[in-house]
Amino acid sequence: MTTALVRRPGLARLRLSRNRTGRPWLYLLCLGFLAVVVLLALLAPWLSPHDPNAVDLGNALAGPSASHPLGVDGSGRDTASRLITGARTSLLGPLGVVVFSTVVGVVVGVTAGWRGGWLDSLLSRTTELVFAFPGLLLAILIVSIYGEGLIAPVVALGVAYLPYVSRLTRSLVLAERKRPYVEAYRVQGHSGLQICLRHVLPNIAPVVLAQSTINFGYALIDLAGLSFLGLGVPALTPDWGRMVFDGESAIQSGYPLSAILPCAAIVLTVVAFNVVGERWADQVARRDR
């Protein structure tokens, strides 16, 4: 497999589980962490100790206590409850981005790679145009047109992430369709579409899915960034990026906990997604050798 996945430098360096003979403890740890985060998000209404939006101004910026184990924020809202409930939007947003960019990107990439010719040129040049435009800027533009809400930034980032997926898919399809088995199926009387859907697509799927897992982490950062800028979810929705934004003033007052905790949640989740995605990508890459 000559096609390299698109990985941003920096995070990709963080691979403590390099040692292949030893147990992949970092991978397992990250997988476990992700499982916990997903479970928390799914069971948020039952697990959060308080109403995440219950305001208690008299208790604002209080430190950890028995009833508020992670303290409260500047409006007296329970940080633990907001973190747990916020995991929902914080994961749902990137999920939307990844699903959108993967589905559309695969369709575009497969069409371009399989059909070739002018359609390939058209699709490839169009998607490369998106490359030239920073994803976050595109998202800000779309949000400023359509206003606050989860849908607009998700679609915007989905469009921004689409070229990564479509380019990868296209190159994979190009490599795959040259393999002799495609021709062998063709002379057995299979149509091009059949071969493409039944053989080429399943064969390239693991690589694309590994890329999507890595993309998930980046989408989480970007969406949190948008929320921090006040362009993401509506003001009252609990969301990690939004919490960092809300906690900003608290830091200036000397109470950093309510901002640092969501930051930590974002960083840890992104790192965990990257480690897991990297490992899957490595496993897929090794499969062919």
Add this chain to the structure above:
Amino acid sequence: MTTTPAKTPEFTLDVRGLRLQLPGAARPVLAGVDLTVGARETVALVGESGSGKSLTSRSVLRLLPPGATTEGTVAVQGEDVLTMDAKQLRRLRTHTAAMIFQDPRAAINPLRRVGDFLTESLRLNAGTPDADATERAVRMLEAVGLTDRVLRQYPGQLSGGMLQRVMIAAALMGDPALILADEPTTALDVTTQAEVVGLLDDLRERFGTGLLFVTHDLGLAAAISDRVYVMYAGRIAETGPAEALFEQPRHPYTAALLRSTPRLDAPAGRLAAIQGQPPSLREELTGCLFAARCPFATQVCTEDLPPHLPVPDEPSRLVACHHSDRLADQLAESALHD
């Protein structure tokens, strides 16, 4: 044949005047190929790399390089492949003609089980129920000397010889009238080669298929085939019954090919080689394409394209050479000296 063309074709495969031009090439890659394969007949198509032998066999399934333009007819069971619509073409590929590729490991999707590979064509294109398709797959696997255990295995778990047997079984799945084998033994080691060739011959007899065997191995061609076509630079140089053709070549190219085949019983020394290179597709040539490398070449060879003429006293043989009698004389002479 003119009275009932589609019903009772004389030949399983009947290629007439096939010309194939690629974009950017100065002369056609195939320059008027005539070739027939009868029912239950094994025909070998030999030639060096780039002579167009693979293209000829591929054009039978209309597996043409992009941008290729064709002239002539390629009739399989009396139906012209080159003018078929997509539906007819798929029927042809599913049921009438099948191809066995050079490298079986590359020709099977490595991520699918063998059973899937064998039955897919019938299940999807012919609408055969799963159970029937699997039953046929088991029968075909048994015919090629494998057990039904293979059905659940992945291509990576089988040896090259076994995989080529799977390929042959796959070719037989649609009960074809014609099998095209494009150097099916090149990727195999010698002992497996013999097995696969024997198997092909056996199955051709049993299932009554015609077999077009494309190879550059003259020994193999002589051993397996009833008739042989020798191809050079997109043209048939010589054709005839295998035994007669190898015994007494009438085309200098065939003679040179035979001389350059390594033999164990020959005296030690340098291998005989054919001087020069096959003509490039970029140059336009008049006359005989072999003239530049031919020891018999004269003025006429570079000017006139030699027509395919029957060899005197041997009506089943055709040769395209101006100096075929001179070659015959020389061979007879050297036979006297030996």
